[in-house]
Amino acid sequence: MLKYVLLGSLNYLPMTGYELKQFMDRSTANFWHAKLSQIYTTLKSLEGEGLVASTTVYQETRPDRRVYAITDAGRSDLDAWLKDVNMEPGQSKEPLLVKLFFSARVDKATLLAELRLQRELHEKALENLRGETREGIAQTVVRAPHLRKDALLWEATRRSGELLEAAALQWFDETIAMVEKEF
Amino acid sequence: MLKYVLLGSLNYLPMTGYELKQFMDRSTANFWHAKLSQIYTTLKSLEGEGLVASTTVYQETRPDRRVYAITDAGRSDLDAWLKDVNMEPGQSKEPLLVKLFFSARVDKATLLAELRLQRELHEKALENLRGETREGIAQTVVRAPHLRKDALLWEATRRSGELLEAAALQWFDETIAMVEKEF
DNA sequence: TGATACATGTAAGGGGTTACATGATTTC
């Protein structure tokens, strides 16, 4: 999957591994993330497959920059994947719910502590999506009008996060209230 | 993570790998799933760690049943994990959003086909959560009143799925309408 | 007759995380 995030990102403009990490943190973090180490190794294997090509840019003080660009083969691989409608339902995995499911013998205070902490984290994530993330996308439309369609889709992915985080917050409120009263 | 699903399940009653798979499909599928092959290998390594113990039950016609039970060490490992409040925000990964994010050059029809298909899958998942899953939990309370607390938490995990799937459906409707009009 | 349920496992590989290793520059 990271493969396609990298190909999709490099399809906008050539970048180094380090820059790809930053790009992901600013744009796809909400629905896909990766460590630098994985980005570097994946870029290497993509180059081995001929889907990207790198050129080294020498720098005086800092380490050399290895700039990756998508190749024609990479572009057609990306396009094929984008057009391929997949039939499987996306199975999600939620460690917090695993914990909760088996927590009947855990004391109330511990349970509430966990729920309240996670609630806060989701609240921050929601604020971020409604603030920084939203503004970043809005600026793209102004600065680069040829990315109009792209920005529409970016906004859709942001909106997904917003609705999901809002639903999560509602669930935390319901669940915390339930544990306080009935547990 | 599967480790704790298995320990948590075996903490209710001893089961074979095959039965654990069935139990997961009926109860945790919404937030955690695993293949049989992984369940078998994980049980083996848990036995190596002394967290579960197996006894073989011979059968005439069918293959022997290997029944796993949680050990005291396993129970304290599970309890320690349940009580450990973790601070990291749960980073989700959504392949569909990755695809959408990079789909600006994809034709409208392909995009809509993918969105409509995924919408249907989510609709079925939501129906399931409101039907079968809900009834299964309700029956537990009637049949096994000592599992009252457990059932409260199972209902909470079900409700999480319900709210999230409802939010997802709303998002699909918004997004499909947006693509139809503005893309 | 063919599919599904029962029942167990192994082997290879893919994807991802954690830890390690290096080192200058800029900012607080």
Added chain:
DNA sequence: GAAATCATGTAACCCCTTACATGTATCA
């Protein structure tokens, strides 16, 4: 003087998926 940023990578490991392998009983 310490921490963060820039910039690259390797090695070991863990978790999970896919494919392979076997065989009976039951149901449609």
